[in-house]
Amino acid sequence: MGVTKTQNFTQEQNQVATYAKALAHPARIAILQYLLKKQTCICGDLVEELPLAQATVSQHLKELKAIGLIKGTVEGTSVCYCIDQHKWEEVRDVLLNLFSSPVACQDSCC
Amino acid sequence: MGVTKTQNFTQEQNQVATYAKALAHPARIAILQYLLKKQTCICGDLVEELPLAQATVSQHLKELKAIGLIKGTVEGTSVCYCIDQHKWEEVRDVLLNLFSSPVACQDSCC
DNA sequence: TTAATATATCGCAATGATACGATTAATGTT
DNA sequence: AACATTAATCGTATCATTGCGATATATTAA
Numbered sequence: 403m404g405v406t407k408t409q410n411f412t413q414e415q416n417q418v419a420t421y422a423k424a425l426a427h428p429a430r431i432a433i434l435q436y437l438l439k440k441q442t443c444i445c446g447d448l449v450e451e452l453p454l455a456q457a458t459v460s461q462h463l464k465e466l467k468a469i470g471l472i473k474g475t476v477e478g479t480s481v482c483y484c485i486d487q488h489k490w491e492e493v494r495d496v497l498l499n500l501f502s503s504p505v506a507c508q509d510s511c512c
Numbered sequence: 513m514g515v516t517k518t519q520n521f522t523q524e525q526n527q528v529a530t531y532a533k534a535l536a537h538p539a540r541i542a543i544l545q546y547l548l549k550k551q552t553c554i555c556g557d558l559v560e561e562l563p564l565a566q567a568t569v570s571q572h573l574k575e576l577k578a579i580g581l582i583k584g585t586v587e588g589t590s591v592c593y594c595i596d597q598h599k600w601e602e603v604r605d606v607l608l609n610l611f612s613s614p615v616a617c618q619d620s621c622c
Numbered sequence: 623t624t625a626a627t628a629t630a631t632c633g634c635a636a637t638g639a640t641a642c643g644a645t646t647a648a649t650g651t652t
Numbered sequence: 653a654a655c656a657t658t659a660a661t662c663g664t665a666t667c668a669t670t671g672c673g674a675t676a677t678a679t680t681a682a
Binding site for chain 4: 405406407446449456457459460461463464474476478479480481
Binding site: 406407408410411412414415416418419422423424425426427428429430431432434435437438453454484485486487490491493494497498500501503505506 | 516517518520521522524525526528529532533534535536537538539540541542544545548563564595596597600601603604607608610611613615616617
């Protein structure tokens with residue numbers, strides 16, 4: 403059917419999956435890394451940094467904005483993008499919460 | 513086109529995206545949580561735990577196996593599933609490495 | 623050997639994601 | 653006002669993902 407049965411899973415499971423999906427494309431990772439590296443808002447020159455057309459970059463930015471991981475502020479003819487610190491830490495914590503669980507099953511168990 | 517231009521991004525960007533994609537479905541999160549909770553291998557009763565058909569569960573397991581996050585051992589008529597500790601820690605570290613970067617851009621900057 | 627049980631794979635249908643050219647919208651410049 | 657610049661949106665093509673019934677495969681039990 404191609405439709406994820408979201409309603410049959412817990413809120414936490416859906417949240418982790420939603421955050422992971424936002425990170426599930428190298429272009430979006432590249433955008434986040436660039437925003438982190440520059441230590442400031444990026445106004446404009448994001449398209450030149452990526453090997454994708456302007457429309458495609460805009461679409462990836464839209465997805466990151468949709469979950470609140472980045473925010474854009476109109477600044478003249480261009481738009482300044484920032485990582486949203488609160489959401490950034492929330493996503494980190496949600497992922498960390500899953501991966502903080504120790505793996506009990508050792509090599510010998512099966 | 514619908515084809516991700518993988519070759520135009522760095523290995524690290526693709527790695528993060530690949531791991532994130534494996535986590536980008538609530539059913540796969542549910543599987544991992546169940547394996548963590550049970551503190552041991554799970555032999556058989558995974559299908560009953562999920563609100564999905566057997567074929568669909570098998571497919572999600574296949575995806576987790578494809579990146580090495582879980583491993584299956586044939587045990588009689590059933591298969592025992594474990595989380596692979598090494599891969600688990602690697603995925604955790606790769607994600608943590610991205611999210612350990614501080615967000616320099618504060619509220620006031622734009 | 624035959625039957626039962628459990629898992630994987632196949633085939634199909636429906637929806638989602640990716641990519642980009644073209645267009646639109648908004649702002650600044652002349 | 654007219655033009656230039658920048659980003660968002662639209663339309664469309666293509667491939668990927670999700671889901672499940674049906675079937676194949678493998679092992680155990682009778």
